Amino acid sequence: MLSLSVRGAARHLVPDAVRRQxxxxxxxxLRAAGVGEAEVCISLTDDAELRELNRRFAGEDHATxxxxxxxxxxxxxxxxxxELLGDIxxxxxxxxxxxxxxxxxxxxxxxxxxxHGLCHLxxxxxxxxxxxxxxxxxxxxxxxxARRGGPVRAVPPP
Numbered sequence: 178m179l180s181l182s183v184r185g186a187a188r189h190l191v192p193d194a195v196r197r198q199x200x201x202x203x204x205x206x207l208r209a210a211g212v213g214e215a216e217v218c219i220s221l222t223d224d225a226e227l228r229e230l231n232r233r234f235a236g237e238d239h240a241t242x243x244x245x246x247x248x249x250x251x252x253x254x255x256x257x258x259x260e261l262l263g264d265i266x267x268x269x270x271x272x273x274x275x276x277x278x279x280x281x282x283x284x285x286x287x288x289x290x291x292x293h294g295l296c297h298l299x300x301x302x303x304x305x306x307x308x309x310x311x312x313x314x315x316x317x318x319x320x321x322x323a324r325r326g327g328p329v330r331a332v333p334p335p
Contacts, residue, residue, distance in 0.1 A: 214259030
């Protein structure tokens with residue numbers, strides 16, 4: 178199950194069509210990654226909330242574009258329900274800035290950040306060059322599958 182919420186000052190920054198597209202694409206990503214029955218919550222919010230979350234949970238006093246909060250193994254799911262993977266929190270203000278700087282639509286930046294957050298929930302990291310190569314390559318394959326039409330193809334882990 179995938180839930181998507183928009184909070185705070187971010188509400189006026191994201192058109193409904195962009196939200197719907199992100200939800201559809203991330204549902205494809207979850208299936209492609211083999212976690213289609215998993216539960217993930219994506220929250221779109223503002224820089225102020227990301228700064229507070231980053232300060233509180235990572236000890237860094239600055240805004241960031243995306244944070245992931247894994248729930249794997251923390252809250253066991255009832256039998257027959259998908260695994261609770263966790264939460265992905267995206268600063269919509271950062272996404273707007275980054276999309277403009279990269280010259281691509283907001284929908285593409287949101288997909289990029291959401292897939293990045295999901296990969297963290299799945300246990301990937303980019304602390305070393307080797308980890309970065311693996312994680313970013315997997316992200317690219319998942320994003321490509323999200324954009325494709327037709328039946329969802331599995332994107333095996335690297």
